[in-house]
Every structure is written in C-alpha cells, then in structure tokens.
Amino acid sequence: MRSQTGKKPFPCKAHLNFSWLMSNLNVHMSSRTGEKPYTCEVCSKSFTLNQQLITHKRSHTGEKPFSCEVCLKRFSTNGNLKVHMRSHTGEKPFSCEVCLKSFTLNQQLITHKKSHTGEKSFSCEVCLKSFPVNGSLIKHMRVHAEKKPFCDPCKKCFPQNGQLVNHTRILEDPRMLEDNANCMMSTYKKSFNLNSNIY
Numbered sequence: 421m422r423s424q425t426g427k428k429p430f431p432c433k434a435h436l437n438f439s440w441l442m443s444n445l446n447v448h449m450s451s452r453t454g455e456k457p458y459t460c461e462v463c464s465k466s467f468t469l470n471q472q473l474i475t476h477k478r479s480h481t482g483e484k485p486f487s488c489e490v491c492l493k494r495f496s497t498n499g500n501l502k503v504h505m506r507s508h509t510g511e512k513p514f515s516c517e518v519c520l521k522s523f524t525l526n527q528q529l530i531t532h533k534k535s536h537t538g539e540k541s542f543s544c545e546v547c548l549k550s551f552p553v554n555g556s557l558i559k560h561m562r563v564h565a566e567k568k569p570f571c572d573p574c575k576k577c578f579p580q581n582g583q584l585v586n587h588t589r590i591l592e593d594p595r596m597l598e599d600n601a602n603c604m605m606s607t608y609k610k611s612f613n614l615n616s617n618i619y
Contacts, residue, residue, distance in 0.1 A: 455468070456468050458473040460476055460477065460480075478497075486501040488504055490508045514526050514528065514529040518533075518536045531552065534552040535552065540552050542554050542556070544560055544564070571584060
C-alpha cells in the first residue's frame with residue numbers, strides 16, 4: 421500500500437529485520453576484531469558501541485538520568501539502578517551451588533566461592549601471605565606500614581590504632597596494671613607513681 425506521495429507509509433518488515441541483523445553483525449564483528457570506533461573527546465578512551473560511549477560520557481558530566489522510585493537516589497546507568505533496586509526488594513539472584521547462600525551481586529558470589537575452594541588470589545609482597553579478597557590484603561598491609569600505632573612506654577607496635585587504644589587503657593585502670601605482667605607499661609606506671617610520691 422502506497423500513500424498519495426508514492427512513498428510506503430510503513431517500512432518493509434523484512435527490510436527492518438535485515439537492518440537489525442546487519443547492525444548486530446557489525447557490532448559482533450567489532451567485538452571479534454577489537455575495533456573500537458567510538459572515542460571519548462575528553463579522555464580519548466575508545467568503545468565498541470556508541471551506547472557505551474554515551475554511558476561513559478556521564479562519568480565526565482556527572483549526569484544521572486535514572487532515578488529510584490523508592491528513595492529517589494539517581495544513577496548513571498539503568499543497570500546500576502536495577503542492582504540498587506535489589507536493596508529495596510531483597511532480591512538475591514546469585515546463588516552458591518555448594519551451600520545455596522544467595523547474594524545481591526555476582527561479584528559477592530565470586531568472592532564467597534573462594535571460601536569453599538580455599539583460593540587466595542591476593543598476596544602480600546612483603547611476607548607472601550595470601551588472602552581471598554583484596555580488602556583483607558589491604559587491612560593486612562597495615563602490619564608492614566612504616567608508621568604503626570606505637571606504645572612508647574613498652575615499645576610495642578600494633579597493626580591497628582584501635583588495638584593501641586585498648587592497650588593504653590591499662591594506664592587508666594590500676595587493676596589492669598596488676599594483671600598485665602607482660603607489659604612494661606605497668607612498671608613504667610608504678611615507677612612514675614613512686615617518683616611522684618617522693619616529691
């Protein structure tokens with residue numbers, strides 16, 4: 421059926437399907453060849469798809485067009501919004517095949533699986549101790565840091581500042597001083613009190 425202008429009012433369905441197939445074929449071939457024809461004008465990073473470039477540009481502009489209907493928090497991609505919505509729905513689509521525990525994110529499942537396999541991919545360059553997750557390695561590296569929480573009276577170092585805080589509480593509690601024979605701080609404190617009484 422043609423309109424009065426002689427043009428087809430609706431495009432041919434077969435032509436649409438062919439165009440769609442060709443478009444997807446071009447995308448597929450680009451992924452196989454590694455071709456990335458779409459380049460960011462700001463940072464020169466290249467992408468296979470134009471949509472990837474559009475999404476990437478939001479990291480420069482700060483644009484967040486996708487909004488959560490529950491809490492109104494905004495996101496740069498629809499995918500990130502969908503992941504966020506799980507915090508409201510409680511959906512956990514990623515399940516462990518071993519213990520059936522479920523997770524919100526696939527990365528959480530990947531990390532969890534290491535507890536079954538014993539895999540420890542993150543190694544300390546100083547002492548070669550290994551850890552299943554990067555966060556544990558970062559926490560461990562504080563042990564080797566140049567500046568450690570330090571107890572001046574007994575010359576003891578601590579991996580974390582919180583441990584030093586707990587340790588130094590014995591200065592404020594005489595009962596703990598009597599029980600803590602391993603810490604030279606008790607001797608330091610008693611000596612300080614003795615000298616104070618002399619003067």
